[in-house]
Amino acid sequence: MATSRPHILQTICLGQCTSNNLPDQLDLSNIAAEMNRLWRRSIREIRRGIVTEYGAVLVWQHNKLRLTQVTQGTENAIALKPRAVRGQKIVGTFHTHPYKEGWLGITFSGEDFASVINTHENVSVVHSGSRIAVLVCNDKSSRLVNGYDIIDLANVLVRQYYSKEHIPLDEASLQMNIDLCMIHKIAFYIGALDGRLTLRYKP
Numbered sequence: 001m002a003t004s005r006p007h008i009l010q011t012i013c014l015g016q017c018t019s020n021n022l023p024d025q026l027d028l029s030n031i032a033a034e035m036n037r038l039w040r041r042s043i044r045e046i047r048r049g050i051v052t053e054y055g056a057v058l059v060w061q062h063n064k065l066r067l068t069q070v071t072q073g074t075e076n077a078i079a080l081k082p083r084a085v086r087g088q089k090i091v092g093t094f095h096t097h098p099y100k101e102g103w104l105g106i107t108f109s110g111e112d113f114a115s116v117i118n119t120h121e122n123v124s125v126v127h128s129g130s131r132i133a134v135l136v137c138n139d140k141s142s143r144l145v146n147g148y149d150i151i152d153l154a155n156v157l158v159r160q161y162y163s164k165e166h167i168p169l170d171e172a173s174l175q176m177n178i179d180l181c182m183i184h185k186i187a188f189y190i191g192a193l194d195g196r197l198t199l200r201y202k203p
């Protein structure tokens with residue numbers, strides 16, 4: 001489990017890691033403080049019933065993963081348009097999932113999956129307040145998906161797990177994420193807010 005070896009993280013970030021070589025652990029602890037800062041910003045007005053998604057572009061620079069181009073979204077959406085900058089390789093995106101209801105642990109949405117697949121992100125990270133989830137695209141992953149179809153499917157799956165099987169909403173969201181990862185051959189990592197993540201699924 002040679003997981004925190006920088007060159008493995010580098011191959012993942014640059015989209016060069018095959019599914020066979022994906023590690024069991026993923027260490028994003030060097031960006032954890034920044035991710036947690038953006039989470040706190042997302043919920044700083046929650047007492048007044050206001051939450052705001054924040055996001056950033058993930059880049060590989062000077063042999064490290066970094067967050068740049070921090071962007072403020074709305075209550076439930078964010079548009080990230082990575083700009084190419086000399087010396088930085090674009091890896092993917094990061095964003096937060098705050099809810100004014102105080103829900104925690106809600107991982108990727110159908111919209112998020114559509115964006116990750118169709119914009120060819122290598123790595124996508126969501127901070128849900130209680131845990132951090134990561135999608136890693138690899139040599140087997142889908143490269144194109146119909147956005148409406150995947151959003152519909154995500155909603156059907158969450159509803160099915162949440163209402164029929166009475167699974168809590170965060171677990172229903174997690175199950176939906178794993179189902180979509182299986183369909184689209186995307187690796188899924190999840191872990192605590194210190195950025196140390198464990199593999200839950202790989203194709």
Ligand SMILES: [Zn+2]
Pocket residue numbers: 095096097108109112126
């Ligand atoms: Zn999202």
